[in-house]
Amino acid sequence: MSKPSFSNAFVFTGSGSTSMPDATVAGAINRFIVIGLSGTASNKAYSVQWCALGDPNDWPTSGTDDARTKQSGVQVLNPKHGKVTGIAGNDFYGYIFQQNAISKATYIGGDVVFTFDTFEESRGCIDYDRFAQVDDLIIFQSESGYHALQNDQITDIGYGAIDNSYTPTTETSPVDVAKNQSINTVFFGDHDIAYNYKTGQFTRIPHYSGNRYYSIDSADGIIGQVVFSSGAIDRQIATDSGAAPATATVVTGDFELNPGGRAIVDAARPITDGASVSSMKIGVKDLPSSSVTWATGTALNSRTGMSNFRGGANKPEGRYHRAEFIFTGGFTTITGADFEFFPAGKL
Amino acid sequence: MQVKFDFLNWRPDAEDLRNPGLTTADNVIHDAEGYKKVSLPTSGAFATNQPVSNDFTACLDVIYKPIGNSGELVAAWISNSTTTTAALRIGAVSHVGHFTTVSMATLASINAASLDFFAVAQLDQQFVMSAKCTASKLSGGSTAYSAAGTVAYSITSV
Numbered sequence: 001m002s003k004p005s006f007s008n009a010f011v012f013t014g015s016g017s018t019s020m021p022d023a024t025v026a027g028a029i030n031r032f033i034v035i036g037l038s039g040t041a042s043n044k045a046y047s048v049q050w051c052a053l054g055d056p057n058d059w060p061t062s063g064t065d066d067a068r069t070k071q072s073g074v075q076v077l078n079p080k081h082g083k084v085t086g087i088a089g090n091d092f093y094g095y096i097f098q099q100n101a102i103s104k105a106t107y108i109g110g111d112v113v114f115t116f117d118t119f120e121e122s123r124g125c126i127d128y129d130r131f132a133q134v135d136d137l138i139i140f141q142s143e144s145g146y147h148a149l150q151n152d153q154i155t156d157i158g159y160g161a162i163d164n165s166y167t168p169t170t171e172t173s174p175v176d177v178a179k180n181q182s183i184n185t186v187f188f189g190d191h192d193i194a195y196n197y198k199t200g201q202f203t204r205i206p207h208y209s210g211n212r213y214y215s216i217d218s219a220d221g222i223i224g225q226v227v228f229s230s231g232a233i234d235r236q237i238a239t240d241s242g243a244a245p246a247t248a249t250v251v252t253g254d255f256e257l258n259p260g261g262r263a264i265v266d267a268a269r270p271i272t273d274g275a276s277v278s279s280m281k282i283g284v285k286d287l288p289s290s291s292v293t294w295a296t297g298t299a300l301n302s303r304t305g306m307s308n309f310r311g312g313a314n315k316p317e318g319r320y321h322r323a324e325f326i327f328t329g330g331f332t333t334i335t336g337a338d339f340e341f342f343p344a345g346k347l
Numbered sequence: 348m349q350v351k352f353d354f355l356n357w358r359p360d361a362e363d364l365r366n367p368g369l370t371t372a373d374n375v376i377h378d379a380e381g382y383k384k385v386s387l388p389t390s391g392a393f394a395t396n397q398p399v400s401n402d403f404t405a406c407l408d409v410i411y412k413p414i415g416n417s418g419e420l421v422a423a424w425i426s427n428s429t430t431t432t433a434a435l436r437i438g439a440v441s442h443v444g445h446f447t448t449v450s451m452a453t454l455a456s457i458n459a460a461s462l463d464f465f466a467v468a469q470l471d472q473q474f475v476m477s478a479k480c481t482a483s484k485l486s487g488g489s490t491a492y493s494a495a496g497t498v499a500y501s502i503t504s505v
Contacts, residue, residue: 020475020477022477022479023466023475023477024463024464024466024477024479025464025466026466026467026468026475026477027468028468028469028470031470032470033468033470033475034468035466035468035475035477036466038464038477038479054470054471056468056470056473056474056475057473087468128464128466129464129466160358160360160361161356161357161358161359161360161361162357162358162359162360163360164360165359165360166359172461173408173410173461173462173463174410174462174463174464174465176410176411178413183376183378184378185376194376194377196376196377196378198378198379199377199378199379201356201357201377202356202357202372202377203357203372203373203375203376203377203382204357204372204373204374205373205374205376205385206373206374212409212410212411214411214412214413214420215412215413216413222376222385222386224388225388226409226411227388235420236388237388238385238386238387238388243386243387243388244386244387245384245385245386245387246374246384246385246386246387247374248373248374248375248382248384248385249371249372249373249374250354250369250371250372250373250375250382251369251370251371252352252354252366252369252370253361253362253363253364253365253366253367253368253369253370254363254364254365254366255352255365256365257348257350271351288362288363288364320364322363322370323352324371327384330384330386331383331384332383332384333380333381333382333383334354334375334381334382334383335353335354335380335381335382336351336352336353336354337351337352337354338349338350338351338352339349339350339351339352340348340349341348341349341350342348343348
């Protein structure tokens with residue numbers, strides 16, 4: 001489906017009224033706008049309705065000759081799967097998300113218009129519009145985690161990675177879900193999660209407090225944020241360049257530098273391109289269940305690029321180590337770190 | 348002795364011990380080359396005469412969604428700015444005057460208000476929006492008021 005380009009060459013015309021019923025969610029499938037119905041009447045929360053063929057302003061009463069002529073209709077889905085929470089579509093078919101199920105709507109025309117096949121009866125979209133669609137790929141949140149849907153196949157992308165730590169939440173107000181296709185990333189606002197669907201990796205990009213995410217399509221930008229401050233409202237873009245870098249923090253897992261024994265970390269160096277590390281710490285503990293004691297390193301040596309720990313009051317000596325890097329000055333890419341250490345016995 | 352660690356996947360669910368990835372990855376974005384920085388948002392350009400901006404001082408909740416493919420936004424927001432009547436408004440953000448108002452009950456003072464949903468869909472050069480909000484009064488107990496409205500716009504070349 002071609003989309004118009006918005007610029008000053010276009011204006012919006014229209015009115016504040018339409019025959020369209022109030023809708024909780026909406027999407028385009030084939031030549032129809034399909035909506036989830038709003039209201040407390042029986043079955044409304046589990047029902048979808050679609051407009052007249054090619055005309056979002058025409059919503060004939062379901063079951064009438066007018067509706068049949070224009071291929072408009074209503075489908076009641078199985079209430080046991082919860083309310084309709086999302087509609088994603090393309091030129092040929094669409095997916096109707098309920099809270100615990102996904103149905104595929106396929107256009108066949110005639111009096112039937114769409115067939116509905118519920119092919120997933122466990123994972124669904126946890127709440128209204130908690131998904132992002134990139135062409136035929138849909139990234140969505142269920143009550144158990146994060147998933148990708150493509151060609152009727154669901155992949156549990158968050159399993160073993162973030163599902164337990166950042167389980168999607170049910171909010172009273174809609175949660176922002178945004179995307180930037182230029183950097184292959186979608187964003188979920190409830191936990192500030194960013195997901196690169198090409199590399200299959202997650203990170204976090206915290207909101208400004210109280211702000212909202214919105215989608216952009218920019219190779220230089222990361223994500224749009226609507227910023228509220230000092231009585232003003234501003235639409236801003238977090239970019240890859242130009243503005244001050246956000247403070248980045250990466251922390252490694254616990255590793256054993258001297259398997260079965262103790263070790264002292266002498267120095268560490270981030271492997272980066274253009275990094276400006278403001279703080280580097282090494283955490284130490286003797287047992288997996290012990291609390292971590294942190295040692296702060298010196299500023300990076302200009303010749304070695306290393307932060308040194310040997311002169312500190314609390315040398316990072318122990319059985320298990322982890323490293324924390326905080327960047328306030330920005331960097332291009334960070335890929336890892338080097339550690340210099342020496343063994344310190346068994347006990 | 349020296350050892351090198353690659354920063355692999357961010358896996359906070361995994362145990363810290365021998366986690367081959369990262370346990371924290373804040374304000375970085377991942378791509379094929381590794382983790383990249385994120386800059387702070389730069390000031391944008393909401394003109395003061397835009398509808399949401401006009402209502403900002405009493406904008407109790409707002410949701411933005413993109414429409415089209417050039418960064419245009421539409422919004423649903425709850426306004427209580429000009430009178431003591433709270434209103435749900437739905438409209439195009441950058442196009443002055445193109446929003447609709449759905450009146451709610453007259454509320455002397457709003458205690459809380461939030462949007463329940465904001466549905467947006469586009470078919471060719473037409474799009475539809477539908478929103479619903481719920482508000483409660485500061486005094487008078489937990490009485491909740493709600494309003495829902497739907498608007499359809501077309502995009503036409505000038």
